[in-house]
Amino acid sequence: MWERDEIEHERSLNDDFVTLELDESLSVGQSPFENFLIEGDNFDALRYLHIAYKGRVKCIYIDPPYNTGNKDFVFNDTFVEKDDGYRHSKWLEYMYRRLLLAKDLLADDGVIFVSIDDIENAHLALLMDQVFPGMRVGTFVWRRRSGANDSKDWFLSVDHEYVLCYANKDFTFAGTTKNLSSYSNPDGDDRGDWDSGDLNKAHNFKQRPEAFYPLHNPATDVYYACDPGSVWRFATKARLFNGKKIRTKPIEQMIEEKRVLWPNDDQFVIYQSVAEIEAAIRDGSAPKNLQMYLSMNDLKQQVANGQAPERLLSYIEPLDAWVGRKIGYGKPRYKRFAKELKRIEQPVSTWVLPSSMKKTDLEALDLSEVTTFEVGFTSEGTKLLSQILSNKDFAYPKPMSLIKALVGQATDSESGHIVMDFFAGSGTTGHAVLALNDEDNGNRSFVLVSSTEANKDEPAKNVCRDITAKRLRAAVEGYSYRAKTKTNKVGGLGGEFAYMRANRIPRETLAIDIRHDQIWFVLQQMHANSISPFKNETPIQILEGDEIGHDILYVPQLNQEAIDALRTRFDTTLKPCIVYSWQPGVVRQRFNESQMKVEKIPDYLIERFGRVDL
Known part of the structure; x- marks a missing residue:
């Protein structure tokens, strides 16, 4: 909780009613307008938007002021300075009012993304936990720049930012379609295409003692010792006690359904005595997973010290049980059928990777099972905006590739999803929506709110009119920019938007x-x-x-x-x-x-x- 009682609230403003008026001279395209750019305080605009958009917004993205103390944040018409004793509380109060209103705008499958840096990240996460209880999805981390920029006295280059994600219960990311090229049906299985899956999982025998057991191939009578560092993926019926339920089939059923893929050569060895087994383990010729039997005394000591569960000792067969058995060297796997996949999409990764990464670097990360966003640095956003405006009057706009990735994963092209940004700044979110619609012939629409940012030093300043609207017009109609000695032309994305102003009554x-x-x-x-x-x-x-x-x-x-x-x-x-x-x-x-x-x-x-x- 922050010092709310000590902060002057905008009670009278909360009682005012808010309306919008249309400025056709600053609007682009023909009516009916489905996209809206609203000039005004976003607290006012959000209260107005409650009338028309409550429970209807699919995706909200905002990039609020980061509260750096460098005149980036206005509270009650005054810049909040670094030495303000209530600096963080004022920022939290400011965000709280707006997030509370934004929550009610989200659809049942709606999601909100909030960009933030290290200064307020921890505070914002706690605030959003309070405003959006039980709705936390995760946090994306993206690298905002290349090169180094050491910070103050600590010789630390802070190169990353965060995107916090909260969503209602019916939301899910789109992901990307999995590559099913590895699925085939070489043996003509009636159940269709399948792929070879790892029969082990990432738990050791101390963590999952019930899954540590020898695996027996009834067709060849070969036994396979379990890897103590990576136990079997499926439980055994012999260790389901007290009616314990499991989410997957037991290994016995998997074998019965011929879903276990036994090693093709089925190379095995038979030992005639315990001494022969121990000798083979010492000289390295025994199957690898038998090696743990030489360290049983160490394991018993770990159990005595509470470092391993006591029941594990009863689960490990004595070494003489392996005498006379066919002991296999290979590693069994299992059939994963394509038709049993819960989803054919890969989940989204919280890693946001630089688009400049080389293919070899991406492959080294082994991200084949997830969907990764590959986006540009902040410099990408700065370059694009300076080309459109022919100046650098707006600092540090987010790269459009980042917002396109988020909005693209949260919306689809056919459902008429509404995308909202009430800290619209230069209008990157609107531009991203237009670009997505152009790419997939989509029918998304946007609602942006951008303030004038006028102040006593710059009373005529109007970011919404002179930057946001100008950028959106260029995105719709196309624009030209000069690069060295050449003039480049960028085609328009199509679309329209209505320019509207919020007024209090x-x-x-x-x-x-x-x-x-x-x-x-x-x-x-x-x-x-x-x-x-x-x-x-x-x-x-x-x-x-x-x-x-x-x-x-x-x-x-x-x-x-x-x-x-x-x-x-x-x-x-x-x-x-x-x-x-x-x-x-x-x-x-x-x-x-x-x-x-x-x-x-x-x-x-x-x-x-x-x-x-x-």
Whole structure:
């Protein structure tokens, strides 16, 4: 817990209602707009977004201020300095309000990614555990730069950052499709293609004594000693005590189903006495796994010292039990059938690797069983943004490859997933969404929130307008940049976005000050995740329900013209509809339609508006 009681809260601001207004001059493309760039404080924007997006957002990515003390973080309109005694508490309070609102926006299969560095990583993880209880997925670690940059007096180069990941219960990463080329059916098995799997697992006989037993091939009568450093993967029926249940089949059933792959040559040896076995172990000619029998006295001492379980001694057969047996030298394996794979995708690794790594280096890491993100350094983001803006006015943007990798794994191309970033900065997340859609013909949409970052020293500063919007426009339409003596042209990715501004309205004057176009915007976002401009010339606004199953009608003023328009609508279609009106009682009285639902404005919006219990 942080010093919340000592921090001045924005209570009055929390009571204000928030609306959005459309700036068509800064918007790009044609309506209806499905992507949104919102200029304003993200605390305001998140409360507004509660009205339309609660429980609907598939993926949130944010790159919040890291609280370095270098004027990167504003709290209650003032920069927080390094020597501020409440510096960390103010940052936590700032993040807490916003994360609490963001949590409710996530869909049942939604996920949130948060970039952070070492300064606040530990604090943020604890805070997110509190805000998102039971939702921690993991932490990605990525290398943000190459080369060295020793830090202060410690001669330490801090080259990494983190991405914390929390998700609702139905979320899963997409992974990548496993390479099934190793699966085949050389023996014509009726069960289909199979691959040879390791019959041992990464536990030693002290850790899994029940899985330490000799394996017998009934067809050849050959026995195989268990590796004490890597016991068998499957349990034996002989050691399932007290009705113990296991998740996999016992080894006896695996043998019966002919799923154990015995060594082809089945080379074996037979010893006629214990002395002969001991001599073979000493000269190295005995099967390797028998060597442990020469150190039994050491094992007994470990049991006496509590370093190994006592029952292990009863599980190890005496050496004379191996006299007269056919003892195999090979290593049995087992059949893994392709049809029994739980998933045909490889899981995602928390290692984020530099895309500059050589192929030989990647192969040396042996990451064949996982999906790894291979992304650029921060310099990649800086280079791309400077090409678009022809300047370096925005410091340290994240590489687009990082955000593309995360969003690409969290969303798909067909489901119309909504991606949100309420610390949008230069707009990398929106750019990444457009790039993904261009690559896979996807229909993802984005909602970005970016502030002006104006302050007393730079009152005219507007990052949202001059950097975020400019970048997104370039991404949509294409851009040119100069490299040495050559001008390069980059084609547009297509798409569109609406540029909108967040405005506060005091609750007590809401009914007077809220505009009809602002109401119509939020109703469209609620029902269709898109907006078209308000039509002043029509008495009622209508959103056709081809995608949503019913029509949405907004009645700004219930005059005779509006009543006539409603009557015409009801006379020409029986399609169900929701009517939003300032006078719902009159609408119900005038039109007793069974397929009509009526909601009161602005009360309905107020009920859905986001608030934080400060």
